[in-house]
Amino acid sequence: MAEDPGAFAEDPDAFTIEPSPSGRLLCGGCAPHDVCRLGVEIAEARDDAVRFEVVCPPFWHGGPGVAHGGWTAAVFDDALNIVALRIEPRLVTKSLAVRYLRPVPVGRPMDLLARIERHSGRRWEVSAEMTLTGTPLATARAELRTRRPHHFARHEAWLARRSPSPNGPHAES
Numbered sequence: 001m002a003e004d005p006g007a008f009a010e011d012p013d014a015f016t017i018e019p020s021p022s023g024r025l026l027c028g029g030c031a032p033h034d035v036c037r038l039g040v041e042i043a044e045a046r047d048d049a050v051r052f053e054v055v056c057p058p059f060w061h062g063g064p065g066v067a068h069g070g071w072t073a074a075v076f077d078d079a080l081n082i083v084a085l086r087i088e089p090r091l092v093t094k095s096l097a098v099r100y101l102r103p104v105p106v107g108r109p110m111d112l113l114a115r116i117e118r119h120s121g122r123r124w125e126v127s128a129e130m131t132l133t134g135t136p137l138a139t140a141r142a143e144l145r146t147r148r149p150h151h152f153a154r155h156e157a158w159l160a161r162r163s164p165s166p167n168g169p170h171a172e173s
């Protein structure tokens with residue numbers, strides 16, 4: 001992320017994912033480390049598709065030797081956004097559907113291919129498949145949206161209107 005984080009406090013909508021010093025596209029959590037802690041690396045990029053090499057780090061295991069389903073979903077969220085982020089830097093995920101076909105092993109390099117299925121205006125439909133030696137382990141589809149202007153500022157204003165409730169933080173809807 002190349003932009004000055006201080007700028008987001010003044011204008012949160014200035015936020016975009018930009019290549020890190022080593023050229024990686026990283027989320028806000030991983031950018032300071034300059035490495036994807038989910039274990040995702042871009043292997044090959046074409047106009048409407050990106051191929052990734054992914055390895056589930058051991059600390060993301062959910063059962064003996066197999067990945068937590070949340071790791072798989074997070075990896076798909078990243079990959080499905082990256083395929084469109086190369087064209088549109090201001091995206092959010094509107095929906096994400098994952099099909100878990102087989103257990104995903106920890107510590108084994110896998111292939112993930114993400115592609116743009118459709119794009120019209122603010123609407124993006126993207127899909128991806130994670131494979132091990134050619135066998136599908138999981139697939140995903142997502143709807144993305146180009147952020148409207150002031151997306152994060154609207155969110156912050158909405159949050160600011162929520163005063164802490166005596167009944168706890170989840171009392172208001």
Ligand SMILES: CCCCCCCCCCCCCC(=O)SCCNC(=O)CCNC(=O)[C@H](O)C(C)(C)COP(=O)(O)OP(=O)(O)OC[C@H]1O[C@@H](n2cnc3c(N)ncnc32)[C@H](O)[C@@H]1OP(=O)(O)O
Pocket residue numbers: 017024025026027036040041042077078079081082091092093094122145148150151152154155158
């Ligand atoms: C190699 C390295 C690998 C690693 C790579 C890492 C790269 C990193 C990749 C990381 C990628 C991670 C990517 C992620 O994970 S992004 C994070 C997960 N996604 C979100 O947070 C999205 C949350 N959802 C929304 O914001 C909206 O539902 C969207 C925008 C999707 C609606 O969109 P849509 O086009 O369907 O409808 P609309 O724009 O007409 O809105 C409809 C209604 O929604 C409300 N609403 C909308 N906006 C706001 C708002 N701002 N503040 C407050 N309310 C808001 C509002 O009620 C509005 O109605 P109205 O009241 O206006 O009538």
